[in-house]
Amino acid sequence: MFITLDLESEEPIYTQLMHQIIEGIAKKELKPGEALPSVRSLAADLGINLHTVNKAYQQLKQEGFILIHRQKGVVINPDGVAKADETYWPQLAAKLRPLIAEAICREVSMNDFLQACQEIYSEFNPRSEPK
């Protein structure tokens, strides 16, 4: 599991970190119960501030992706993530709407848009997980 950050991006570093970890879970590179590096070691590895890693971890914990034990350290939530519930869909829609609106302005057809989604979705589910 490699993490790559773009320190020049508009996106805050802590959200980049969150996204990378979530993507790792989606790709099954990080499995439920698996341990994550400690705040200190990850910060050192990435050359970023302790607080930044901590903020990402805290937020991931709050959203149910990871557990933070005083002793065992940080682990991927062994029970899996909370499934999509009634609060999830409107949040997703709120994030998708601006993207879709812009796509329509740029004359992207619905099919092209869906296909783009489909391709990205497939990146996370390599059919037979060939290494």
Add this chain to the structure above:
Amino acid sequence: MFITLDLESEEPIYTQLMHQIIEGIAKKELKPGEALPSVRSLAADLGINLHTVNKAYQQLKQEGFILIHRQKGVVINPDGVAKADETYWPQLAAKLRPLIAEAICREVSMNDFLQACQEIYSEFNPRSEPK
């Protein structure tokens, strides 16, 4: 064309404004060449500062959605927005990837995700307008 802002939201006001205007264009409520309110009047209408409106307008101008016309004031780009080009797709993918990764973690099937996109897309094309 109504604009609704959530002043409590995390999302900056000026991006909310941008999104609303882009959605207006996508919905064809705002047509190419159509005039937008002046910074001052829109700011007054919305009860926000004119600089905030200005920032949204400047950014929309830079992205090609509107023109700032010496005489006519602000108008929707009469030539339509620049179509999706080679730089657009990677940007879209970068924004979609975290959403899709989270969806997968939450065990949303590809079909459910695509259907959500489809529904939102359809909101913008109310009249049949199939294909």
Add this chain to the structure above:
Amino acid sequence: MFITLDLESEEPIYTQLMHQIIEGIAKKELKPGEALPSVRSLAADLGINLHTVNKAYQQLKQEGFILIHRQKGVVINPDGVAKADETYWPQLAAKLRPLIAEAICREVSMNDFLQACQEIYSEFNPRSEPK
């Protein structure tokens, strides 16, 4: 002599007008002593405000390009324009310096830059003035 304005340009309309007239003089399309349209008729032709044309004319007059007679109307300065004097060169340098600095940043060689100047200069002096 045709005048083309870009109402969407960053450049103020009155300076565009000034530049076009100066270019007309440089190209010898407008000859010393030749009459220019009245403020009113030019404004009407171009579909712009009286004041805008007037401002351009006033400024051209102040810089010695044209004369404004109450009765004869507006004419190109029959004595030709004031030649380059000691105040001209520093002004030119001040306008050129930012352009040249940017060119250097963009790795434009001196020769390429001079050649660009040369080509533009030549546009104004068609060798044998054909036609």
Add this chain to the structure above:
Amino acid sequence: MFITLDLESEEPIYTQLMHQIIEGIAKKELKPGEALPSVRSLAADLGINLHTVNKAYQQLKQEGFILIHRQKGVVINPDGVAKADETYWPQLAAKLRPLIAEAICREVSMNDFLQACQEIYSEFNPRSEPK
């Protein structure tokens, strides 16, 4: 690297700032990757408002001269500036044309004009560095 502003000038302060920084890069006084002062400290040094400095920085960022780095603050683009591309030359010509037209009206010969450019260009390349 000294910056001198003329607060009385017609030229907006933020463009003066931009030009000075671009000239600094052209003169190699500011090297790729080098840090620039923070908005606040530069504003304090120059006795102007931080928003004015910020506007200059934002515009320089947008044109690719600098990067705004989450950790390091503002730095000169370490990759150098985008080289002259096909969109650059027409822009340069548009800015040069009025200057050259006026020069011709003032009976400046092509050689005199080119020599003026050459001298300014040389200001930025003090060490021999021929060709």
Add this chain to the structure above:
DNA sequence: GTGGTCTAGACCACC
């Protein structure tokens, strides 16, 4: 009337 510029001062997110 418009947008463009500049100032001053505030709060917040990020690091």
Add this chain to the structure above:
DNA sequence: GTGGTCTAGACCACA
């Protein structure tokens, strides 16, 4: 500490 956002109020250039 940094930059990002927002507010308020001022003046000016342009049309």
